[in-house]
Amino acid sequence: MSDTSAGTATTGDKNDERGPAPTGGEAGATAKNTAKGPDRSTDKATPSAAIADFGIDTTSQTTGEALRAYVARVRGGEFGSLPALLGLVVLLVVFSALSDSFLTLGNIANLLAQGTGTTIIAMGLVFVLLLGEIDLSAGTASGVTASVMALHLVRNGNLLSGMGTTVFYLFAAALVVAVVLALLLRVWIGAGLSAVALVIVLAGVPANPWVEMLLALCVGAAIGCITGFLVAKVGIPSFVVTLALFLAWGGVVLQFIGEGGTLGLRNDVLFAVANGNLSTAASWALFVVAAGGYAAVVLTRHFSRLRKGLVAQPTTLVAVRVGAVVVLGAAATYLLTLNRSVSNVVTISGVPYVVPIVLVLLVIGTFVLDRTRYGRHIYAVGGNKEAARRAGINVTQIRMSVFVICSSVAALGAIVYSSKVGSVDPNAGGGNTLLFAVGAAVIGGTSLFGGKGRIRDAVIGGAVLAIIQNGLGLLKQPAAVVSIVTGLVLLLAASVDALSRRRAAAAPR
Amino acid sequence: MSEPILELRGINKSFGAVHVLHDVDFTVRAGEVTALVGDNGAGKSTLVKCIAGIHPTDSGEVLFDGRQVSIHGPKDAADLGIEVVYQDLALCDNLDIVQNMFLGRERGKAGVLDEADMEQAARRTLASLSVRTVKSVRTPVAALSGGQRQTVAIAKAVLWDSKVVLLDEPTAALGVAQTRQVLDLVRRLAEQGLGVVLISHNMNDVFEVADRIACLYLGRMAAELPTKDVSHSQVVELITAGRSGDLGIARPDMAAV
Numbered sequence A: 001m002s003d004t005s006a007g008t009a010t011t012g013d014k015n016d017e018r019g020p021a022p023t024g025g026e027a028g029a030t031a032k033n034t035a036k037g038p039d040r041s042t043d044k045a046t047p048s049a050a051i052a053d054f055g056i057d058t059t060s061q062t063t064g065e066a067l068r069a070y071v072a073r074v075r076g077g078e079f080g081s082l083p084a085l086l087g088l089v090v091l092l093v094v095f096s097a098l099s100d101s102f103l104t105l106g107n108i109a110n111l112l113a114q115g116t117g118t119t120i121i122a123m124g125l126v127f128v129l130l131l132g133e134i135d136l137s138a139g140t141a142s143g144v145t146a147s148v149m150a151l152h153l154v155r156n157g158n159l160l161s162g163m164g165t166t167v168f169y170l171f172a173a174a175l176v177v178a179v180v181l182a183l184l185l186r187v188w189i190g191a192g193l194s195a196v197a198l199v200i201v202l203a204g205v206p207a208n209p210w211v212e213m214l215l216a217l218c219v220g221a222a223i224g225c226i227t228g229f230l231v232a233k234v235g236i237p238s239f240v241v242t243l244a245l246f247l248a249w250g251g252v253v254l255q256f257i258g259e260g261g262t263l264g265l266r267n268d269v270l271f272a273v274a275n276g277n278l279s280t281a282a283s284w285a286l287f288v289v290a291a292g293g294y295a296a297v298v299l300t301r302h303f304s305r306l307r308k309g310l311v312a313q314p315t316t317l318v319a320v321r322v323g324a325v326v327v328l329g330a331a332a333t334y335l336l337t338l339n340r341s342v343s344n345v346v347t348i349s350g351v352p353y354v355v356p357i358v359l360v361l362l363v364i365g366t367f368v369l370d371r372t373r374y375g376r377h378i379y380a381v382g383g384n385k386e387a388a389r390r391a392g393i394n395v396t397q398i399r400m401s402v403f404v405i406c407s408s409v410a411a412l413g414a415i416v417y418s419s420k421v422g423s424v425d426p427n428a429g430g431g432n433t434l435l436f437a438v439g440a441a442v443i444g445g446t447s448l449f450g451g452k453g454r455i456r457d458a459v460i461g462g463a464v465l466a467i468i469q470n471g472l473g474l475l476k477q478p479a480a481v482v483s484i485v486t487g488l489v490l491l492l493a494a495s496v497d498a499l500s501r502r503r504a505a506a507a508p509r
Numbered sequence B: 001m002s003e004p005i006l007e008l009r010g011i012n013k014s015f016g017a018v019h020v021l022h023d024v025d026f027t028v029r030a031g032e033v034t035a036l037v038g039d040n041g042a043g044k045s046t047l048v049k050c051i052a053g054i055h056p057t058d059s060g061e062v063l064f065d066g067r068q069v070s071i072h073g074p075k076d077a078a079d080l081g082i083e084v085v086y087q088d089l090a091l092c093d094n095l096d097i098v099q100n101m102f103l104g105r106e107r108g109k110a111g112v113l114d115e116a117d118m119e120q121a122a123r124r125t126l127a128s129l130s131v132r133t134v135k136s137v138r139t140p141v142a143a144l145s146g147g148q149r150q151t152v153a154i155a156k157a158v159l160w161d162s163k164v165v166l167l168d169e170p171t172a173a174l175g176v177a178q179t180r181q182v183l184d185l186v187r188r189l190a191e192q193g194l195g196v197v198l199i200s201h202n203m204n205d206v207f208e209v210a211d212r213i214a215c216l217y218l219g220r221m222a223a224e225l226p227t228k229d230v231s232h233s234q235v236v237e238l239i240t241a242g243r244s245g246d247l248g249i250a251r252p253d254m255a256a257v
């Protein structure tokens, strides 16, 4: 191998340079250079020469090389979102062949709104899954936030009468506990949001759709503080903690809403979240901001990397990717601004609100995971907890915080799915909600073993599940078939995940 | 003899009922390589982890630059300028080389990472270590060979402006040429005025680079001597029996309890 010969070559000049044992100031001066900075190699050759003859010179590749490298990675077990994207295409083809109504504009828009609740919960779950943990309570926890939101709306802010005195004080006490636990582990955002929930609840702030949504989010954060503390500090396995809480929160929802009861969300703003559409002008504005922003960010970053001589993808590939996003975005925007109403009396058109909602969460989540120190630490803890601890990362804090994020984001999911049906019943967030959300993340390519996954996996996986449910529904398949097919798809995704790990482990070292 | 940069006095450490370190005194001098030797399970890695703040010590004191310090966690050690290459490397497989090298100390403003800066610094450090076999600094560590990972772990430790570098069997997975490079690096670090601790089972390496040799025997410091004052066979005897002539602990047979 070439490394041996190259290594031997350096050995020669390094030996010369060792010389007599120096301890004086001069050596100290070189020391600083050698410890850092580009002048490191001046004692051997010019820096550029050193970097050039140093093996790492593949900062840029041709498109062909990049594609070959990608194929090699996939063969090595790094599938990423590829299986889910392929599955998405297959499902689209199959269902549009089998059902006339599948590829209609009305159905597509409906499908988006149907899948969004689960998808958003899945986005929060990605953070937990990245640590190799699981949050089985995210579904019923989202149900709790939905029921508090509905109760607050229906009782015009008077939760004391809505819940009954005992339950109300227990609820407030739980919020206080959440604040304290978050402060203990210094998860500031969790403490802040839980405190806001406490204020809204105690002050009896009158009903207002925006306050309701904020309340749901904050109650979600408070729930996450409690889960996170039990997992991260007390050290109970997340599977057990969240299984217990899954049952407990299901009971809490029932208590808040009452057996057989339903709380209607009679409010235009809350109803519009999942059922409203942007105007045509706003739809196009969204397209310009989203696609333009994406293009600007990706291209600026790409050319700045090229300029600085950093590892970068081939320009052609980047351009193709940006072009594809812009064209697809434009096409989707155009189609969604057409009238999709089946009756002649009303017109329904415009991009549904759920699209910008998911996009915003996608952008924020991706930014946090890819660009911030916090996100890097999440991957590190998920990859090797002990290495992260030795690197000085506060592992306990990171582990608690992901549960806060998961439950808070699940609350946002709850707002969307409650808005879709226009009411909250005792089953809110129960049943298959959580399993579908976990399924969405895993199908999209997030590993159950931790350390691998991205926010967009949740969106892709969520789309796969939404299409399966919607398509089978259109084909008049009974619920049994829908469940079985969904289960099999999840099994398939988990197998792909396990297989990819096996392949990666077997890859040559 | 140069100034002690790091001094341990009477360090004790137990894991539950197992008393691993007994009243260990250990000195690291600036500008010198101190080899820490001892049999498997003697407590070398444990001692290093105590210095690095991974394990809390039960008793004993730590002096850094003459001042008494308390190291409560890896951050404290890093802030003092103590860097460690762990025996198990402590790398995150799912992160790439750059991300691993800056783990826990990422550069950037207000929590937002400055990838360009980190990538350039990582490349310079690796270039200075003459790592020729890695294709890209953006390769995930999972895809590296054992020796390459070891090199990354070493690069991670020398990236910082540190005062003391502890290397726990850094050449264990390395080929002939890479071992040579690491030994040269160890020497160079000492020449730059750093205190270097090298743990190794290879006596040739130890005698080649070390200025002083410290020998642990069943968790006790058997001897701490200048390399020139001892012979190969004496060190081997110290390692295996805790005693060699008038060197070593008085009653090694009692130490086993």
Ligand SMILES: Nc1ncnc2c1ncn2[C@@H]1O[C@H](COP(=O)(O)OP(=O)(O)OP(=O)(O)O)[C@@H](O)[C@H]1O
Pocket: B015, B018, B020, B038, B039, B040, B041, B042, B043, B044, B045, B046, B047, B087
């Ligand atoms: N985390 C731990 N919990 C319990 N016992 C431990 C732990 N770490 C180390 N030990 C024990 O401490 C003793 C010393 O271990 P240590 O790893 O320090 O040895 P070492 O000198 O580094 O050996 P080697 O040359 O094999 O690396 C061993 O008996 C080991 O079983």
Ligand SMILES: [Mg+2]
Pocket: B044, B045, B046, B087, B168
């Ligand atoms: Mg060891």
